[in-house]
Amino acid sequence: MSDIHQRRVLIIYTGGTIGMRKTAQGFAPAASVLEEFLEDSLAKFSEQLPQCDIEAVLPLIDSSNITIDDWNGIIERIARNYERYDGFVVVHGTDTMAYTASALSFALEGLSKPVVLTGSQVPLSEVPSDGPSNLLGAVKAAGEGRYGEVSLFFNGKLMRGNRVSKTSMDSFDAFETPNYRPFGANNILGPVLNDPAFVARPYKQSKIAVLSLVPGLSADIMRNLLSPPLQAAVIQCYGAGNAPHLDEGLMEAFRKVNGDGVILVGVSQCREGSTSFTRYEAGGLLQEAGFVSGLDMTLEACVTKLYYLLGLGLPKQEVKRLFQESLRGELTLSI
Structure with missing residues (x-):
């Protein structure tokens, strides 16, 4: 100007x-x-x-x-x-x-x-x-x-x-x-x-964790790390949003954590692209276990968006719904 x-x-x-x-x-x-x-x-x-x-x-x-x-x-x-x-x-x-x-x-x-x-x-x-x-x-x-x-x-x-x-x-x-x-x-x-x-709107303290999948990660470790009073966790998955789906103990751990009320978000360990649970069977089972996709959001956006939504005191399902909507241009809706 x-x-x-x-x-x-x-x-x-x-x-x-x-x-x-x-x-x-x-x-x-x-x-x-x-x-x-x-x-x-x-x-x-x-x-x-x-x-x-x-x-x-x-x-x-x-x-x-x-x-x-x-x-x-x-x-x-x-x-x-x-x-x-x-x-x-x-x-x-x-x-x-x-x-x-x-x-x-x-x-x-x-x-x-x-x-x-x-x-x-x-x-x-x-x-x-x-x-x-x-x-x-x-x-x-x-x-x-x-x-x-x-x-x-x-x-x-x-x-x-x-x-x-x-x-x-x-x-x-x-x-x-x-x-x-x-x-x-x-x-x-x-x-x-x-x-x-x-x-x-100031932030409130919320209990959020970030974990990355690696080969050999046991179900017991994952279950212990994700136990309440944790409110939400961002899990960095392989590729398009995959996990070792043949490890039934790990899948059961995810289902139990979701049932306990912890919000599970899956993002890719790759920097570019969008997380999709519908591309491979390994991702589809995460969706069945209760995961929501981080789509093409950065890890930083996923974490802070969870802080923001949890701070509003919304019900779990409403947090999960709004998480996958674009609130400030942080994700691409057309993906």
């Missing part, structure tokens, strides 16, 4: 590599690094960037320590400032950024303003760093306001937040959307079915 310098963006700084400074004990978060960089950049590019304010969430954390309480802190800051700003940037560590992006997409119902997450693989204080381009790109995207939803900006790509996964520990091109193209990449955007009025 030509009037971008008249728009206002709030930067919520939670920590992460981007704002770290080298110390005797290694890199550690330092609030001044981000503030000094932004002050200098906004002075240089005042006509190309929106006006920005920074709110640091203290203490700054490594994102591997992120909790539901931290998500709620971000949600609260966006809700409190929603009418005052045209967009928001959440500066975040890369390890769990995709989880936070998905979590915010579900919690911010009726969102019509950009919420853009970003961070970096190398601190701003080091050369070379991907921090400057990521941060300024996110600020510009939030100021332009083209996409009124939660997104993630990294390495020149603006991506739907609940479609993103981190795919590299080292590369500047650290995030991808395996089943969805970045915005502006000849993409036909799916609908974001937000409610008409903005509501920020």
Whole structure:
């Protein structure tokens, strides 16, 4: 937009590599690094960037320590400032950024303003760093306001937040959307079915587990891991959504867990494609055991969507029904 310098963006700084400074004990978060960089950049590019304010969430954390309480802190800051700003940037560590992006997409119902997450693989204080381009790109995207939803900006790509996964520990091109193209990449955007009025809905603590199938996994271990008070589990299956269906003990364990009220979600261990229980007999038996398909959702979207739906206090069958519907463009309905 030509009037971008008249728009206002709030930067919520939670920590992460981007704002770290080298110390005797290694890199550690330092609030001044981000503030000094932004002050200098906004002075240089005042006509190309929106006006920005920074709110640091203290203490700054490594994102591997992120909790539901931290998500709620971000949600609260966006809700409190929603009418005052045209967009928001959440500066975040890369390890769990995709989880936070998905979590915010579900919690911010009726969102019509950009919420853009970003961070970096190398601190701003080091050369070379991907921090400057990521941060300024996110600020510009939030100021332009083209996409009124939660997104993630990294390495020149603006991506739907609940479609993103981190795919590299080292590369500047650290995030991808395996089943969805970045915005502006000849993409036909799916609908974001937000409610008409903005509501920020904080998360509640729910008991969710993520388990991956491996050859030799015993029924006893699976039964013990999935026992109540667990509420839901995301099981990473083989291929299109398969499990060792000849292991009757394992299949019986799944049926018992489902009967005990635990919601079982099956997703593929493959990054691309959609989980389907109707393609092979091995998948069909999972469906008979009570599994619901994660379709083409990322693991991050599956986990945070379960947190969101369970937090609404809905009956089990309603959670399972809504889980397979597109609430914020997190899955492809045509698959």
